[in-house]
Amino acid sequence: MTPLAAFVRADTVALADFAALCEQTVDPADYPHSNAVQRKVVIYHADTLRQALASDPTALKNELHHLFRHGPGVMVVRAAYSDPGVIDRHSRVLAAILAQEAQQGQAADHFAKAGANGRLWNSLQKTALHSPDSFIEYYANPLLGLIAESWLGPHFQITAQVNVVNPGGQAQQPHRDYHLGFQTVDEVERFPLPLQVMSQYLTLQGAIAHTDMPLETGPTLLLPFSQQYDLGYLAWRHEAFNDYFQQYAVQLALNKGDLLFFNPALFHAAGSNITADRQRMANLLQISSAFGKPMESLDRDRMMQALYPALLKRLQQDELDDQGLASVIATAADGYSFPTNLDSDPPLHGMAPKTGQQLMLQALTERWPYPVFEQQVSLMRSKRQA
Incomplete structure (x- = not known):
């Protein structure tokens, strides 16, 4: 492939190059701490990670970093909370805050129509103020910090947003996430390509399942290895890439208390909830590198x-x-x-x-x-x- 210039336009994207990356396979031997690989998604059990964290965290962090960058870019941790009651108690806190805010109007969303789903912005601060005890037992889970540090290093900062997809809720358009995933194509073109690639190293996307999520409720659709395509922030709105995603994206059922983490450059989209009576609720973690800050405070x-x-x-x-x-x-x-x-x-x-x-x-x-x-x-x- 011809080396790309620093400043590139959206019409330089090539579906064949993208597809070649997405068609890679996962070698389980690359992930010795994992328990399985399902549809190119690496599956871990929380107990295995806790044991590795206590014995050799560096080897585990190297493995996870490789997974996010050079591997499929997405992982699931099963049974991440040893006490399932932690999730239930925090769900009640979230439900109480959502009920309070529902009386104030509909929250806007990035990738879905306002009001189509339940959305709680800044659930991190709101739950800390509403119920410190629930906040402490929920975020005391050391696996959250382990996974974040494996990608971002130390001193990261977390923000969180709750998404509740109601029965009949429609799927999202496939996309990439923060930073450049929230910008227009014209704006992305202003950034040199190395900065576009670097964007993925500044954040990590995560989700904590607060309900069981069988496939019919629409858990997130994922396209493993798609984070490796350097032009992806210019490509995800293209119809051809959208069609490819719809054909090859994978979807895994999650259980309450599972964790899902992925590189923010991974093409993904929430699925459709085709049930008549089941909500799908997740606390979405948006974790930022310590480096995304200026040196001086200015007004x-x-x-x-x-x-x-x-x-x-x-x-x-x-x-x-x-x-x-x-x-x-x-x-x-x-x-x-x-x-x-x-x-x-x-x-x-x-x-x-x-x-x-x-x-x-x-x-x-x-x-x-x-x-x-x-x-x-x-x-x-x-x-x-x-």
């Missing part, structure tokens, strides 16, 4: 407000061209939608809320008076606060 909102009058004056006097304006905005304002509070700052018009850079450019383009801009910056700040 970019204050910077935007301080610079706005001078920028507006220069534009009105034709003293600043479009490129100069873009450079100043990129330097001063936050160009990324996350982290934010997805309850008050939802992705209503796409998969990512408006950024400070987008707000500032809109205000200057439309020549907003300063009080209007100041008010909108303050509103954005309040919406993003936890």
